[in-house]
Amino acid sequence: MLWVKIARMPELPEVETIVRRYRRLVVNRRIVAFRSRWARQVTPSVARVKRAIVGRTVVKLSRRAKYIVFHLDQNGYLLVHLRMSGRLEWAADHATEPPHVRAYWDFNDGNRLLFCDSRKFGRIVHGTDLKDLTRNLGPEPLERRFTADCLARILAGRSRQIKPLLLDQSIIVGLGNIYADEALHRAGIHPVTRADRLNPRQIAALHESIRYILRKGIRHSGTTFDWIYPSGGMQKHLSVYGRTDEPCPTCNTPIEYLRVAQRGTHICPRCQPVDGVRQRRRKAASHTRKKRT
DNA sequence: TGAATTGTTATCGT
DNA sequence: AACGATAACAATTC
Numbered sequence: 001m002l003w004v005k006i007a008r009m010p011e012l013p014e015v016e017t018i019v020r021r022y023r024r025l026v027v028n029r030r031i032v033a034f035r036s037r038w039a040r041q042v043t044p045s046v047a048r049v050k051r052a053i054v055g056r057t058v059v060k061l062s063r064r065a066k067y068i069v070f071h072l073d074q075n076g077y078l079l080v081h082l083r084m085s086g087r088l089e090w091a092a093d094h095a096t097e098p099p100h101v102r103a104y105w106d107f108n109d110g111n112r113l114l115f116c117d118s119r120k121f122g123r124i125v126h127g128t129d130l131k132d133l134t135r136n137l138g139p140e141p142l143e144r145r146f147t148a149d150c151l152a153r154i155l156a157g158r159s160r161q162i163k164p165l166l167l168d169q170s171i172i173v174g175l176g177n178i179y180a181d182e183a184l185h186r187a188g189i190h191p192v193t194r195a196d197r198l199n200p201r202q203i204a205a206l207h208e209s210i211r212y213i214l215r216k217g218i219r220h221s222g223t224t225f226d227w228i229y230p231s232g233g234m235q236k237h238l239s240v241y242g243r244t245d246e247p248c249p250t251c252n253t254p255i256e257y258l259r260v261a262q263r264g265t266h267i268c269p270r271c272q273p274v275d276g277v278r279q280r281r282r283k284a285a286s287h288t289r290k291k292r293t
Numbered sequence: 294t295g296a297a298t299t300g301t302t303a304t305c306g307t
Numbered sequence: 308a309a310c311g312a313t314a315a316c317a318a319t320t321c
Contacts, residue, residue, distance in 0.1 A: 010299095119317085119318045
């Protein structure tokens, strides 16, 4: 089902939702045990992470890009990246376990935080220097200081297609395939447009769209990522993602599916023309098109 | 069976 | 050198 498909790709709004949900559960709790059943996902090593975090208290839970960041009272930070299929679960009862548990943390209040990940793409990383751990990450699009001018500077002199640029976490963080498609649709920009060919009006629209769509995602608790606990509602508000052949909410033109830089991509061909110029006189254009075919 | 998914890394070309 | 494009890769599901 589409619903389940959508459920598997936490981007910024989903990670933010998770952080907000788990903050009150783990902050001020002491980690009394850590166990990994998939050593390859733990950096620098299971033994070293165990040594660094067991006995430590979580003093803060935050988000950086798509990472969940555990701030420890000593020994730095623990970062969890869910990648595609990762999930966190919270259990007081350790007898019944959800599927695909790859790692877990036991806290001093008797509760257990479980990291479930059917595809084993997720990562658990410990380090003492948060700056260093996140050195390859670009700016946070929802921070106040991320202005349209910042976006303009990022795009200036870049000849890459705008969509893969938006997905590049070293350029700007938080966007994945869903929200990149949605932001570009809202901004009326075709995903293959060269970044340095966007005019100031388009850059302003893209800046507004990125922030609008990410905030909307957070407001709806993300696009549903957990079909057992269906909290997220953003999937009901998507304009193009996963809606191939369905009518564009803006102009009713069928949504098209194409491949951009190896990624499945959804666009409205009328709202997002390749040349960047929106067509006017919608009815007339529609009439002409029908006549031609 | 192959396509799809994310983000990092390597590699090659300009 | 810096940038960009591309592919491989991790693993699994349908």
